[in-house]
Amino acid sequence: MSFTDLLTPVLMGQVLLDGMSISSIYILIALGFTLLFGIMRVVNFAHGEFAMLGGWGLYYLYGQFNVPFLLAVPLAGAIVAVCSLVFEQFVFRFFYQKMFQSMIGLLGLSTAMIYTAVIIWDAYERQIPPAFTSTLEFGESIFGESLLLPTDRVVVFLVSMATLAAFYFLIMHTRMGLGMRAAAQDVEVAEAMGIRTRTVYRQAFLLAIFMTAVAGALYGQIYFLSYELGSQPLLKAFIVVILGGMGSIPGAALGGVILGMSETFLATLFGAAVSNFVSFGVVILILIIRPWGLLGKPE
Template sequence: MFTPAVLGQIFVDGLGLSAIYVLIALGFTLLFGIMRVVNFAHGAFAMLGGYTLYYFYGGFGLPYLVAAPLAALVVACVGLIFERVVYRFFYQRMFQSMIGLLGLDMAIMYMAVIVWNAQERSVPPSTDALLQLGALVVPEQKLVIAAIAAVALLAFYLFTHYSRYGLAMRAAAQDVAIAEAQGVNSTAIYRLAFFIAIFMAALAGGFYAQTYALSPFVGEPQLMIAFVVVILGGMGSIPGVALGSLLLGLANSFLGTFYGSAASIFVSFGAVIVLLVFRPWGLLGTKEA
């Protein structure tokens, strides 16, 4: 059963899942790292990204490489309305944000039920072609998703390390008071970070809907993925998100193949419990004084 071909296929599938997971979790940890907001409505925006891609690509027939980022952009722009009327009141208020944004998550989810009903939909893949690599069979759809995710992550890295606004975001994440004393407009930086976080969540939501299925409730497993990844890697740690996504994607691929989805979920949350007991700051997180 554990043949090189099977293990290789599991590895490839795990990398495909990791590409989606890292986009889901990166926005979640970005909001926490900069604004100290635990965004329990993160999955709801991912779900909206799935529906927007469903209409742009499956309904309107836009080219996939246009529809995927455009759908995420539209959701991120709509998200700015929520930033203005809801999120702004929870910045730097971690515990209050948990309750308030959990309520927002439920409101968006059941509004989606009213608008679209609870019926599952299918987002068509960008391609049905298969790529044969020796004994491995790789759907080209997964390669497209991985490529778009890689471009998004590279753009995020370059932005945060080499642009003026990206450096301001990193400064605000370290100490917002000192950043403001140096002339950083924290309100504008918060809005920009929120836009980027929702963009990545919506982009990942479209990919997730293509990989599984689309319904108003599809945001809940994505929220759980983001939560598990950031706990594994460390809240607020960008490298931790990458590591946690890779570990979770490979583990889910392996366990789901051999032992089923129930075992995969059990092990994932079991690992979170163990980590919170022995290393609550995560694998690459920083221990608070």
């Protein structure tokens, strides 16, 4: 197979769709991560495990109790977020504004959650029943062959874009978002201005875990559910957020698109080894030139 065999319009169109699909997954899993860091300066190494809990939530609600899919996804996110307030009360709040301590502390929480999951659900992988199994075919008149787009990926893309837009609106155009931004800029000044930062932190925590759990639910459905579901989302979220700029919402979107597109194009055109090498090489390069990320702000 030569390189030119791959440069066909239909394959390039398909790779573009694949890239958009993967980018949207990366954006979705990065949003909760960047919120916790942006507001509370917490590097949540247990991010992936909250995603895993979202997966289990969907598994029971949709897979076992037959709750309609479009209701089950946000409900799974909400249940996980509310239940996670226990972690907020007993673990997270002690690490607010303590970036380095939070890394180690939450790594411990991550390990504890993983092995608790093994005890509860064992080590076997499970499938959340697919809500959409068909594949959209289109573009034959343009490309000569149909482009294929699985509907489950379309759903992830739409949920991801809707979440991104809603999240951006909430942060930029609501009173709650204003409080969060104020607390993110300067906690002491925000408190002096009458903002109850404890409440703001709790709201931000709820929101972050809700988005993470929704991301995990969809991630678990398009891949599979297991106790180690969280390891890949954590890695990808970390890269996306560092690339886009810690705490920046547009940065998370840009980072997700760059990572998703570069991985997809490079892997399709040159294979997995080149893709990994170049993708991470680009991340290193960007961080050398702009250590605060593409859309982040220097501290």
